[in-house]
Amino acid sequence: MKLTKRLILANAATVIVPLLITALVALVYIYFIANFFGTEISYTSYQKLSEIRLELTGSQSRLLNNPEIIKQETFHAYLREQMANLNGEVIILKDDHLLFSSRNFSKIEIAKALEIADRSAPQPFSKEYLKVGNVQYNVEQITVPFPDATEGKILLLAPYDRAGQNFLNLLLLLSFTFLLSFLLTNIVISYQFSRRIVQPLQYLQKAAAEISKGNLDLAIAEEGDQEIQELCRALELMRLKLKESILTQLKYEDNRKMLVSSISHDLKTPVTTIKGYIEGILDGVANTPEKTDKYLKTVYHKARQVDQMIDDLLLYAKLDLKQLPFDFAPTDVAKYLEEFCAECEPELEQAGIKLTCVSQLSKKQILNLDRERMRRVFTNLLDNSRKYMDKPMKEIKITLRETPQSIVLEFRDNGAGISKEDLPHIFDRFYRSDQSRSEVKGSGLGLAIAKQIVEGHGGKIWAVSHGAEGTSILISLKKR
Ligand SMILES: Nc1ncnc2c1ncn2[C@@H]1O[C@H](COP(=O)(O)OP(=O)(O)O)[C@@H](O)[C@H]1O
Numbered sequence: 001m002k003l004t005k006r007l008i009l010a011n012a013a014t015v016i017v018p019l020l021i022t023a024l025v026a027l028v029y030i031y032f033i034a035n036f037f038g039t040e041i042s043y044t045s046y047q048k049l050s051e052i053r054l055e056l057t058g059s060q061s062r063l064l065n066n067p068e069i070i071k072q073e074t075f076h077a078y079l080r081e082q083m084a085n086l087n088g089e090v091i092i093l094k095d096d097h098l099l100f101s102s103r104n105f106s107k108i109e110i111a112k113a114l115e116i117a118d119r120s121a122p123q124p125f126s127k128e129y130l131k132v133g134n135v136q137y138n139v140e141q142i143t144v145p146f147p148d149a150t151e152g153k154i155l156l157l158a159p160y161d162r163a164g165q166n167f168l169n170l171l172l173l174l175s176f177t178f179l180l181s182f183l184l185t186n187i188v189i190s191y192q193f194s195r196r197i198v199q200p201l202q203y204l205q206k207a208a209a210e211i212s213k214g215n216l217d218l219a220i221a222e223e224g225d226q227e228i229q230e231l232c233r234a235l236e237l238m239r240l241k242l243k244e245s246i247l248t249q250l251k252y253e254d255n256r257k258m259l260v261s262s263i264s265h266d267l268k269t270p271v272t273t274i275k276g277y278i279e280g281i282l283d284g285v286a287n288t289p290e291k292t293d294k295y296l297k298t299v300y301h302k303a304r305q306v307d308q309m310i311d312d313l314l315l316y317a318k319l320d321l322k323q324l325p326f327d328f329a330p331t332d333v334a335k336y337l338e339e340f341c342a343e344c345e346p347e348l349e350q351a352g353i354k355l356t357c358v359s360q361l362s363k364k365q366i367l368n369l370d371r372e373r374m375r376r377v378f379t380n381l382l383d384n385s386r387k388y389m390d391k392p393m394k395e396i397k398i399t400l401r402e403t404p405q406s407i408v409l410e411f412r413d414n415g416a417g418i419s420k421e422d423l424p425h426i427f428d429r430f431y432r433s434d435q436s437r438s439e440v441k442g443s444g445l446g447l448a449i450a451k452q453i454v455e456g457h458g459g460k461i462w463a464v465s466h467g468a469e470g471t472s473i474l475i476s477l478k479k480r
C-alpha cells in the first residue's frame, strides 16, 4: 500500500470509527431505555414549553401590546389548553393576587412556585422542582409589566419530564463515548501506523548497519509500504553492486597473485637455461665456433620463448581486466578465413602438416570482427594442433558452417586428443595437461586468451575430444 493512502485511511478511520461506536452506543441506549424503562425519549415537551414561552414574550405577542389580557378568560382558557398539551398547568397573578389557576393549587404551593421561579431565574439550568402530590413541576415564570409600573406574572408549570432527562443523559453519554472512542482509536491507529513504518525502517537500519560493517551476504527483503519497499529495493541493489565490485576486486587480486607466482615459475626455467649457456660461453666450455654458435642459438631461442610468454601474460592480463578495447569491423568471414589459411599454409606444409579450409556457407556472411585479435585466436589454435600432434600423417581441417543464428568455425586436428579429465579445464589460465607440462613448451595461456577474445566478440568457444583421433575446437559467433 502507498504511504499516502495509508495516511488517508488512518485519518478517515480516526473519525469514522468513533462515530460508529457512538452511533452503536446510542442505539443500545435507546433500545435499553425503551425496553426496560418504558419511557420514550422525546424533546417535544421542552420544545412545546419554549414555543409557548416565545409566543408570550416575543415582540409580536398580544401580551406585550396589551398586558390587560391576562385578566381575560379567553386568554386563560387558551393558556390552559396550551399547557394541557404537555400535561402542564398555568397560574396567572397580578401583584401577587391570583387571577387564574388551571388547577386547585394551595396558597403555599403558589408561593413556593413563585419562590422557585425567582431563584432559578438567574441560573436557568438549576434543577429545582415544585412538588404537588406525586408530580414534579418545572416552573417557568413570565413577567408582564403594566404601564402603571405594576407587574403581572404567568407561571408555566411543566411536569418534570423523565424522557427529557433521558435525552440529556443520552447527550452526555454520547459526547463522552465519542471523546473516549476518538481518543482510543487515535492511540490504536497511531500505534499501528507507526509500527507499519517504524518496523521496516528499523529493519532497514539494521541492514544498512550490517553493510557498513562489511557483511554483504544479508539479503534485504522488501517490507512495509510501497515507498519503503522501494527504499529496500534500492538498498538491496546497492548491496548487490557493492558485493559484485568487491568480488571483482578480489578476483583481480587473486589474478595478480596467480600471475605473479606463475610468471616467476614459468620465466625462471628458460632464464636459468639462458644463464647456464652464457656461463658456458664465458667459461670457455664452448671452445669451438660451432659450439658457440649452438649455445647462442639456444640462448636466442629461449629468450624468444620468454618474450612470447611475457607477451601472452600482458595480453591476458589486459583482456582479463577489460583494458583493451576491441576494434570491430564488418568482415566477410569466408574471405577472412581463406586469407588466413593462405597465409599459414606454406609454414605448416614445411612442418609436414596438411591444412584444409572449407566454407559451407551458402551466401556471404558479414560479421563484426576485431581482425587482429581473431587472428590471434586462430594462430593459438593452429599452434596447439601443431604442438600436440602425434600422428605421422598430420592434418588440420578448418570448417566454416552456419546455423540459423550463428556462424560456427571448427578447428579439427588428428593430434593426441584431450583426456576427459583435462577437457573441462583447458580454457582456464595456466592450465596445462600434465603430459604437455613435461613434454611441450607453453604458458597455458593460449586457450585462455582465445576464450577472452571470443567472448569479447559475444561468442562461445568450446572443445570436443575425439579421443586418440584428435581434437575439435569450435567457435560460434552470432550472426549480425
Ligand atoms: N589441439 C590440441 N590437442 C591436444 N591437446 C590440446 C590441444 N589444444 C589444447 N590442448 C591441451 O590444452 C592445454 C591448454 O592449452 P593452451 O591454453 O593453449 O596452453 P599451452 O598450449 O601453452 O599448453 C594444453 O596444455 C593441452 O594439454
Ligand SMILES: [Mg+2]
Pocket (backbone or CB within 6 Å): 380, 383, 384, 442, 444, 445, 446, 447
Ligand atoms: Mg597453446
